[in-house]
Amino acid sequence: MIYQLAKTPHLLRVYSNIIEEQERKGFIERIDDNARSPSVHYIPHYPVKKESSTTPIRIVYDCSCKQSPSSPSLNDCLNPGPPFLNDLCTILLRFRQHNFAFSADIEKAFLHVHLNEVDRDFTRFLWLSNPTDPTSPFVTFHFRVVNAVISYHLHQNDSATSRDLLRNIYVDNVVSGSCSANFNLRSWASNSKQLNSVAQSHSVVDTKNPVKVLGLWWDTHSDTICASPNPDVTVFTFTATKREVLKWISSIFDPLGLITPVTITAKLFLQQLWQLELKWDNQLTEELCKTWYKIATEITQATVMPFPRQCTVMPDTATLHIFADASPQAYGAVAYLVQGTQSAILMSKARTAPLKQHTLPRLELMAAVLGARIYVFISTSICTTDIFFWSDSQIVLSWLTSKKTLKPFVSNHVSEIRLVSTEWRYCPSADNPADLLTRGVSFDQFNSSTKWRHSPTWLSSPSKWPTWPHAEILLVQADADEEVDTPAVDTTKSPSIGLHYLIDLTTFSKLSKLLPVTAYVYRFIHNTRQPSSSQQTGPLTVSELT
Template structure:
């Protein structure tokens, strides 16, 4: 059972952060203590933005399991690690081993002004100076239980409000704030629980070997919902499909969310105004969506009988030359005791094709292709009655950060709603079913994975016919098949002429890579270092990064899984140096794993027949 003590802090004037190569003052935004009875769950985080300012270079990576409040599953993440040094009072330096992540949390409000009148904290040197500024702040550094108690000290001051706890940074405030009349009632909960995969995951760890063999009961339970939705909630109009949002029965009343959305949008703009290039790109993305009919401006003076709800948004950086940022719409934003948009929508999983079957069919025939649907979600029109719950605010003049806010709303299915993957899946399936007389429909139906298609054909004429027919078929629904890759020179030439060729030399194929010139499949290169001290965490970290859906590397990867099973059975701690005998086994495995992941193999099963 985890316990979280949350400390709202926005500035740490007494602390400095620096790396081993140099020192740089930088105020952290918030400390949150997360304690769990599993040592693997005690982790600290730093954002990529702060790490970049500190010129922090990763010194490795860790595999952790992330579980979300109310979630029914875990996600495994491989996160780079680094070390920073916290310079506190009395010239003490505390080294912090941190996980480097793009974002720790959405911006949070600064509520410190509410404690200004509390007599019992007068005279205390707070870690966070009291001001009247109400700006939201981003969390740049999150200190977990691994270092929290090195900072917190014994003295506690209590009163009619938050408790003041002495620390090496100054007094930290934690607990309920005094109630303020006429204050907006917004509740924020922030809790991070991380852990390496535990012993209960061992069965799932081995189940990868059964992919495509064991029957999935999930499909049976959701097929009825899918068929009902296709029949009643999707229509075809003016060359595009129109979809309704799949609302939960008897869901709570959705609030407008205007105040919290306005506040968060203003803070997003304030951050963007510092980085003018990103502000310009942000505005261009919204302008492009407006021109393409994905969004539209709202006349707020016109009353509507439909529910109205506003969604805040922010950006995340992408490792891409063409699209350096992506705008993220927070459909989970909520106020106290009121639901978010995602709370009111069904979260039925989409009906996906079997991954192993797709890969096997991809290797069955002489000529192969790979393509994907451009902006798949945005090419499905959102039903008129549901559009007002997707409103958002943006600058009337994107070149002027001080211009007034304008209200927009989505005309298309937005990426960020919990039901969007389900809507996309249902829409494509309905379109293919309505056109099942076309050969391309059959191939698309069986070889589609969300918005990616990979398939193969024995004759080059069949391949070229599929290229033409599939593009026409999907275009009739408003979808554009782009980024075509093939080992066929004729198809490559045609795709170049149609400006839909994928220029990557080795395009990604469901986690693997495909060299279309030599027609071979290969694995992403992941060289495992031979370290002096080996731990269970390190072994799991490296072995779980090898993605082998077809099981072609099983002769080696199963040995790694057997070694991990042995470590779990002997109950070794995550960061305890392992016995010499096990370290020798692992070093032998490193050589084989590094060698086997450089293996290439023919994409076509029968190339020599």
């Protein structure tokens, strides 16, 4: 590591300055090399570059490093205790509620609590005695302080401010509230000119714009957020392999799923590579490369698309709407906050369909479950007056209202949904915004879609909401595999063949087309069991269609 730093003298100087600053502030101390201790441990360390106006480089003390695969690391020997880290998406959801928002960085957040003297020898590390000479002998340091559990100190200073901070701090980043526990806040950024002016007068304002907030980029001037203001274009230069494709896809950070309709195409492409059983480092074929470069280009364009940071003016009086949908390729759900005539996307989640094929109604049911889980997640961050669930699958809606005994797969999913809500509404497929994230769209389609950004136009007018035509629903076996016959079954007879072996439900886009076909199949079955005098002929009757 020393020789690598020596190749860049400026980097070596910055690295040394950080260690000197830590020693000057009492975070670390130099110890006698001849000091004896019954148990010691030396921590390896290395530099990591970071995009920061205050700390362009940081030192990582790797407590997870092992001397050998069979040797424990320092972290392995510690009791980690319960996790205290707030959920990143939860903080971002609350961040989007405020009229005026700010972000700040806690200075040296993890270097404020003293370490017990008997434990300090387990935090030893080596550094150059003369940083200007990479060949100089090493000297030994150890830590005098330890990574502080900030939440503990906030609990000790109970107030409205500390309680708000407990909910809105992630590692050393504050995105709402203020601090009062002897931690200095710096790198202030806000959409409020007054707050920026105060921060500038104290020399703690972040002059960059946009600024990074928990992985997203926030333009404080326009008050918008995006996935990346300067996307990585190296995708167009590297040799396309399955490994590189996965690496590039993993670098796209979109925790709220704002650009899911575009990014889902990359996940579907990766799934295709798995099905082709390609090796990790084998170059993709020319055709696959063209497909991948097109997908990567679309995603690169989507990452710079701005979305309003503030999703509603008064979230306490807004209504939450969650749309679910599925296709043979993927399924997902998207949530919107609606207040009066204003609506905005809140978050979305999507999954590629399992390689083990499921019927489309089952995938639609899985999408409904995902929608219910999204609501449970959102409800921990945002308080809303009403919640409405929407699906364009009338088969799923019939399952949710059915009192019949269903097969375990359907029954388990329906039970989970009912724990959250039994009120689901029908949404025509053409108006369902979740349809976009189930099949993937091009950037141009995504950029021009107001339905994705602001939900269907009728959502802000309850009088125009579509209704579910219950009277037209066929409450027989929509998918015969999903209902359980209650009478005892004679196991000596051959098993019955379900209706789904005769009719492929996935080929019907409308119930009005499926209904008469199903009725004719049932008429045929009835006629084969009856004498000619009792057989049904002519047009379908109302009783056959209901």
